[in-house]
Amino acid sequence: MRLRAYAIHLFTAAGASLAMLALLEAAQQDWAMMAIWLAIAFVVDGIDGPLARRYDVRTHARVIDGTLLDLIIDFLTYVMIPAYALYGSGLLPGWTGWFVVLLIPFASSLYFADTRMKTDDASFRGFPACWNMVVLALLVIQPGWGVIFGLVLLLSAAQFLMLRFIHPVRTSRWRTVSLPVAMIWTGCIAYSAWIDFASMSVLTGIVAVTSAYLLLAGIAQQIIYESRSAALM
Template sequence: MVESLATAPASKVSLLRRFLGWCVHAFTASGIAIAAVILYLLVQGGPDAFRWSFLLMILATLVDAVDGTFARAVRIKEAVPSFDGRRLDDITDWLTYTCLPLMLIWRAGLIPEHTVPWLIAPLLASAYGFCQVDIKTHDGYFLGFPSLWNVVALYIYALPVPPWPALYLLLLLAFLTFVPVKHLYPSMPGKLNRFATITGAVWGVLVVALVFLLPTSAEPERSTAERVMAYGSMIYPAFYMVTSWYITLKGWAQQPAPSTP
């Protein structure tokens, strides 16, 4: 994600750095263009709408994963001090990590039809998470479930998860947005975060392969190859969640007990 850095006087910024700064912002904004195509696919429908929507969500995630590196390289707040790239980044993430995945869950019929209004719960929970000032901790973690609804939608579709358990999972994760569990933040420093970055890259390749195996509907029976790929690729999300909870519980256990008067 785009990081804020100390600003410098605009007069001291070269035209090249200013140009490169705007190029970084344009790269971040490409996520909004990707979101527009996903929206078109989900509204228009068609035999490959869900498959292409998932592929474009992966592309948007890739943009989000590297734009911060580019921003730090050009010292973005110095290069373009008048433009808030972090706000642009949050708008893009809100669309590609939350709104569109939840819309896909609705359009693909992944939860019972009459329970669709319950999708407001993860939507509002994600809005709360995005607006939390301390959502990113000083030691390099996300607090609460980090609105990875694109990943949730993919596995509900790919396995597939039956409609009622899928709804319960969505509501549980929405609730966990409010629980101050430290979730790994792969782009931040730290051994676990670096390990999560490396293994996450391998997982990303598996996910792309999985998406190409997906049927055009959530209803047909899954092939053996697809089931093996889906369950095998779940090792990384399981590692992510288990490690995050382990770190949190360990931290809670090490907190000193309150003194009694």
């Protein structure tokens, strides 16, 4: 059990190497390969948590703080690299790119340190700084810069609002839908990156719909179940 627990920490730490590979590709402005490495890192991040809980790494591998390790890697893959991609890809021109590349790390660093981040149902309180998912979806959908800029401002503010956002693996409510949706989203992003983000209306539509679900499902749950609780009272 001890060997398995430390092996899971090594698996989590591999996410840092994947982040470096994504950064190297971003520096070369190869957004397709950057997206593929970020998508692989996203899969690793989705798997390591359940494995860590199954093999109780807090008991059998206490020397390494798995939560802290996960947060360090998440800040690289979820925040820093996607922020640079928005700036360097030309999705946001001129001053808007400069503004966003400074805003996203600033707001997200505060969010990552917020002790109220997790809710009792394993969801997130406030937008969980999943900028990697946002940027990868934007590379596929390619909306106008005004839409992108407005979305970044909205989500940056949402990090500090009492809104719920699901974790597709850990949030048990609607997980039978959320997990397949997340897998479809990941597959579509990987395929889109593989074809160098060539325009495909069907692929764009699937990414748009699945992204909207993953972004809004927690808020929908919050509205539905809080209204039911209020009605019962």
